[in-house]
Amino acid sequence: MTNPTHSPNPPSTPNSRAGRREWTALGVLMLPLLLVSMDVSVLYFAIPAISADLEPSGTQQLWIFDIYAFVLAGLLMTMGSLGDRIGYRRLLLIGAAAFGTASVIAAYATSAETLIAARAVLGIGGATLMPSTMALLRTMFTDPGQRAKAIGLWSGVMTGGIALGSVMSGVLVQYFWWGSVFLVNLPAMALLLLLGPFLLPESRNPAPGRFDWPSVPLSMAAVLPVIYGLKEIPSEGWHPQYVVSVTVGLLFAALFVHRQRTTASPMIDPTLFRGRGFGPSLVLNLLSAFGMLGSAFFTTQYLQSVLGKSAMEAALWALLPSVPIGMAAPLATTLVQKGVDRAHVVASGFTVAACGYVLLALTGTDSLWQALAAAGVLASGIVVVMSLIMDLAMGSAPVGKAGVASSLMETGSEFGGALGMAVLGSIGTAIYRHGIPATAPAPAHETLGGALAVAHQLPGRTGDALRATARDAFTDGMHGAAIAGAVLLLGAAFAAARTLRGVQVPVPEPVVTEDQKAEA
DSSP: OOOOOOOSSOSSOTTOOOOHHHHHHHHHHHHHHHHHHHTTTTTTTTHHHHHHHHOOOHHHHHHHHHHHHHHHHHHHHHHHHHHHHHOHHHHHHHHHHHHHHHHHHHHTOOSHHHHHHHHHHHHHHHHHHHHHHHHHHHHHOOSHHHHHHHHHHHHHHHHHHHHHHHHHHHHHHHHSOTTHHHHTHHHHHHHHHHHHHHHSOOOOOSSOOSOOTTHHHHHHHHHHHHHHHHHHHHHHOSOHHHHHHHHHHHHHHHHHHHHHHHSSSOSSOGGGGSSTTHHHHHHHHHHHHHHHHHHHHHHHHIIIIISOOOHHHHHHHHTGGGTTHHHHHHHHHHHHHTTOOHHHHHHHHHHHHHHHHHHHHTOOTTOHHHHHHHHHHHHHHHHHHHHHHHHHHHHHSOGGGHHHHHHHHHHHHHHHHHHHHHHHHHHHHHHHHHHSOTTSOHHHHHOHHHHHHHHHHSOHHHHHHHHHHHHHHHHHHHHHHHHHHHHHHHHHHHHHHHHSTTOOOOOOOOOOOHHHHHHO
16 A cells, blocks of 8 residues: 655644635635535426426436436546546546536536536536545645544535535526526636635645556446436336346446455555444445435425425425534534544434434324424434544545545445435335225325325315325335334444444544645
8 A cells, every 4th residue: 555755844744733724725625515415406496497498308307317426426436546646636626627617518408418418527527526525625634623623514515515406406497597507506616726726735646556447347337237226216116127237236346346356556445444444434424324315215205295395395494404414513523522432422423313213203294393303313413423434434544545535435425325215215115005095096006296196186085085095104104214214223323333432543644745745
């Protein structure tokens, strides 16, 4: 394993503290990170206007939605490894330019094909921005306490951006045109391109070895089929094509792991997993994403289809649970800095999140505030976990491997989120279908949305009865999935208490950036 070059009198030492320049740079980094996370949900309200203007087919509409997340997930590891080689700042600026250019193309797209291609390029840009921001953060903040605070902010921005994206989409589409949801990216990307070269340090692995080109298609073949299959299972069921997709992806994942263990210059350095910090952090991060997105599958439908809120109303209400998130990560960081064992704080975060699931399991068919409280409690617990384990993972990884370490954690989040939606969504769907009378029309057995559509066409009390039955059945399914989620998160709490007990973030190695070496 190679380490960044050390100088006899390094300008940055393990005890050096970041100043105004580094915190200003962090603010600049947070803007594009927020937009990348928002782009996951920014089309929620824009798609009707896009459909009316571009007239995409059903398949094209699905690709307009999904291509961004697929490309992002498939290229994270590749871009993390590339950043270790060409420099995190350089990769970040290249990605920002690509993201900004693709945003303009998407905004003024005149065909569905053009919009799909632009969304794919946005995914490529997002895959460069996410690991680069975390790797640069690791470089700029060498003081453990400051790094933990910065990573807490990073985690909060990532979580809040997804909720904010749908709301911003609704506001922009209401007052402007659908292309504005993409043009909102431009000011932040322009600011990054202007200030980034002056505020952000350049850092890379000085001896990374040859780039492992065969691992690029292997990693994509491992990630994309699994994400695709897990994404479709909650809505379409365990059809053979989705099971085969997941199986094929897992086979390629095994080939990918074998290559990383045997090739001389792997994309993912296996030595990352030799310490006690990184491997457990990766697994616990996956479980936290499982819990977060597994609940989102139900709460969004509950607000709209059970409580009858419009899409815009539901998005605005969904912002409320984001409020306590801003306090969760700083509180967790403070507790660890005051000497509380990280294992206990992470286990407590999982336990708090499990309590959120318990609240969700007790939510009735007309319990807006309890559902929002459940979502807020769950999200706060998960952010506590994610901020602390991300800090442990990045602190355990050498600076020269920060890009690939960050990309692994983010890929784990993608897997965990898709798995959570697939597993908990399948549990909820099975319970829902069991609660629908056998005599109900076929669409009512598939989804709550289908049942409500059928009920709207039925006369009087017959439609009302089906509507009430479907809402009760969905709520029962949500209860079952919430119980399963609570059990899993309590198991994760136990695992965190065992695996992280006594694990400390290693003393940070001196960081010498490319700019500092040039000045010397």
